[in-house]
Amino acid sequence: MNPPSPSALVPRPSACPGLLRIVPARDGGLCRVKLPGGRLTAVQARAVALASERWASGVLELTNRANLQLRGVRPEGAAALVAALQAAGLGPSDPAADDVRNLLLSPAAGRDPQQLRDVRPLAAELLALLEGDRRLHGLSPKFALQLDGGEALARLDHAHDVWLSARAEGYVLGLAGIPLDAPVGLIVPGQEVATVTRLLHRFLDLAGPEQSRMRQLLAQRPVAELLAGLDLLPVPRSPRAAAATELRLGSHLQLQPGHCWIGAQPALGRLPATSLAAVADLAEHHGNGDLHLTPWQGLLLPDVPTDKAQALLTALTTLDLTTDPAAPLARLIACTGSQGCAKGQADTKDNALRLAERLPADLEVHLSGCPRSCALAGQAPHTLLAVAPGRYDLFVRDTTQPGPGRRRATQLSLDEAAAWLARSPSDA
Ligand code: SF4
Incomplete structure (x- = not known):
């Protein structure tokens, strides 16, 4: 693989980030690594973790397209970081192809009993x-x-x-x-x-x-x-079978007898580099050495013998990864927000953590720092759209409306939003 040309490393403020194009953000450079079918080997995961610690903030983001982002890349370390990621086999075969590697699969493809x-x-x-x-x-x-x-675990x-x-x-x-x-x-x-x-x-x-x-x-x-x-x-009459997104977390039997996948999710899609390296070790020890990123900002470890599942679940929980679909943080998503994005009107990550402690179970809420809705491509059942620090307009899903849906309340504080959601959880 050829090293990137110097021009490929010059940040272009209005462009999407890529592996070869590190885009400036409020918290430093942002590098997006597109993964084939969301797959990352343990060796690659350790290389990403090391690169993030050496030349960036040591924090990784899992995206809703099953890709990976390194935040806080320092300008003087950008070229070395890109070279390290390419050496790990994470770059495109042609530098001009980096942006177009956009193909979403189920993270359980090839292993899902319903496929x-x-x-x-x-x-x-x-x-x-x-x-x-x-x-x-x-x-x-x-x-x-x-x-x-046709997998049961599919983002539809x-x-x-x-x-x-x-x-x-x-x-x-x-x-x-x-x-x-x-x-x-x-x-x-x-x-x-x-x-x-x-x-x-x-x-x-x-x-x-x-x-x-x-x-x-x-x-x-x-x-x-x-x-x-x-x-x-002509289109056949057979419909697409239902999907079951709760299969993204916890232990689930695979098509392959005696094996399961284990799904886990870091809080709000952010993972310390040390945790990614530790998950890589777990994938090698308990699974087949692969990690699959999910389009729910989580991870899936496949091919785990069923008698090792409980030990792996416990180890992931120790790393602060959620494996329980009923956990409040499993149902909350938040974009980068004002911590790292100049467009953010509020610190959505911090606000989401505070909100999680107060929300009723089963409530799906998306906190967005501005109308661009980077963390979610569609509508969530409930969206809190930031309008000022700590203040949100509240929308409920309504597919006849553009954007996040139907606006139900404005300028809510976090306390007021929690109270509204607790009072009207099914008002969608
Ligand atoms: S939704 Fe807005 S505030 Fe949030 S990351 Fe995207 S551009 Fe930034």
Whole structure:
């Protein structure tokens, strides 16, 4: 792997962060590492932890796209940090491909008892396409694909520009939505990569400068124009089976007899580097040495023999990772907030920790420092949108409304927000 050119390391304030493009933030440089299918080996995890301690803040963030961020990168350490991450095999095969490695899978892909297909081989082909086809490097860094194998553990509430979802007959294809939406057709079995290739090229043929995302193009052009030349079969009637997001935490039996996965989550998606290194050791000792990041800002350790599950759960709890889906912090998410982001109107991370102590069980709340909603792509049942330090407007989910939903209260203090939520937990 070639080292990054000096120009690749110059921060571009308005750009998305990447591994080769460290973007300045209030708490220092921000480096985002895109992981193939969310997978990180124990060796890579230790390399990330070491790089974070040497050249950054020693704090890592797990993202809602199953990627990893190093915060607080010091300018004088940026080049060494990037080189260390590349040496660990975390960079793209082509530097120009870093931004487009956006393919979401279930963290339990290949192991989920409900899955219709093991999507990992196809995922590897699609990632190779995104990295290897230079024209596709012109896609927006936010343009993203989802590959759904029908797993029970699946994030089905994030809209993706292109999605494939397994059915008994093959993969159905969908655009600008989620695998619960109506697909546009069934892909001829065996033609998945060729079909996605043609579709992405067609998108680039048709999209103008104002249409970097699929929904923007479809607002201007009929879907038939985009699909012209694609060989699609009629959509089968079989629906997508239900998902069960609580499987992201705790111990759950895999397809492979005698083995389970263990899901865990650091508070609000932030993990000290020392804890990541310790989890890497646990993955080697109890599992297969891999960590899978989840799109719920957590981790999943696969292939754990069932007789080792309890010892691993205990060890993860000792590291302050939550493994209980009923724990208050398992249902709270918060963006970086004013601690690390200049746009943040409030310290959402600290406020979320204080709120967690006062919330009723089962309440899902998203604290966002501004309307950009970086920590969640869709609507949460309840959103607290910061309007000033310690002050929030409260929204409840309403998919007929844009943004976080329907505004129900304004300018609440944390105490007032906790009281409102305790009084009206089902008012969504
Ligand atoms: S939602 Fe706003 S405040 Fe929060 S991290 Fe994103 S840009 Fe910053």
